[in-house]
Amino acid sequence: MSEPAGAGGEFGGLVAVVTGGASGIGQAVAGELAARGARVGVLDLKDTEFVCDVTDDASVRRAVTAVAERFGRIDVLVNNAGIGAQGTVADNEDAEWLGVFDVNVVGIVRVTRAALPYLRRSPHAAVVNTCSIAATAGLPQRALYSASKGAVLALTRAMAADHIRDGIRVNCVTPGTVDTPWVGRLLDAAPDPVAERAALCARQPHGRLVTPQEVAHAVAYLAGPAAGSTVGIELPVDGGMAGLRLRPAAS
Template structure:
């Protein structure tokens, strides 16, 4: 597959988890890729590691400028950087709400804002924002996280409307519970990690956690020039959790 030959992509949170899987998938398909993260990954096989803090506008602008200078432009932005949060609406103070929204929502705003001047020059411009099943399904103990990811989905649709006639497609991927380092840390803190993992698997109709590679394939599709008529979409990669209602196994 060579639909990304000659294209340049930047992936925030690209050093681990879903971000690293997206970086690998884009690179395999011919893109030159920059992995933006708090700690820059070492450069290897056409992948540029760039240090970036999505809560710092100057850091983001410098990172996007570095990518464009190094590769001669920017065609694709994948907004993947994000953090998790647990609890009901009453369990986190204002400072925690602001911290999570600053990363998960404003982080995408800052990165897209910095990237737009370069994307407007591209014939294959695309932005893919990584949301969550939490944007579309009510999950217990996820009030703050759900609010942030609901904002990401709404933001993605608004951006799609704003920028489509500039030739920039914007879409969103909504993963179910994925087998990422963050989920691993949550399981490690559980009283019974194995039982908690089994419960997370059971709530997804296909009976297991989503893999980072599965999410990456969805991101790659939405970022690809072959998806030129797809914009403003929230694509679920959740094992059917949002829309399927299977009868219990007896």
């Protein structure tokens, strides 16, 4: 759980739930929302007060109810919990496909479903899903992960259409490659971690990995009361990867 730095700020008086909030992007988001005045319930498998397995509906409902009982309301939901996968369509067994979709897609469904009764009562209700550049750009060795994030993007738009008249705004962020513990583990497992990091940095036009804090700032914008007319969008945080086509740098 993250307590706010103070009662003021754009999220003053609001309560946010962040799934996968114990590390990486989720931890940065929880900290940013708290710094802007929110009371934050961090949901994760461990290392948090509100333990939650997004693949288990009963666990989800217990955790969401616990946050609402602790703080009296829920205004913002950040569906950030997710897992990765590598390989082409030939490389992942059915069980892994089902497992990744269960976390990355159906997990969003479970948590949002549990939070909806509280969000409908909020005057500033917002849902932000963590998507990925993999939803919109063909990346090698990411067939399963890309398919799951493509589903997150489509789900975000459908949720936005379904719930805008409930007063709930739904959007998503689409980060590029972020310097998270998961990416760090991938780099450590590479035959040449230094070369692999350089390649990941080079494919993003600004020449480096995205920081979790940069994604957190984008999430805070989408979730904030000031973004009241921002609905159903995907906000890239990818150093220009989605939209820019640079010529090779001069040698």
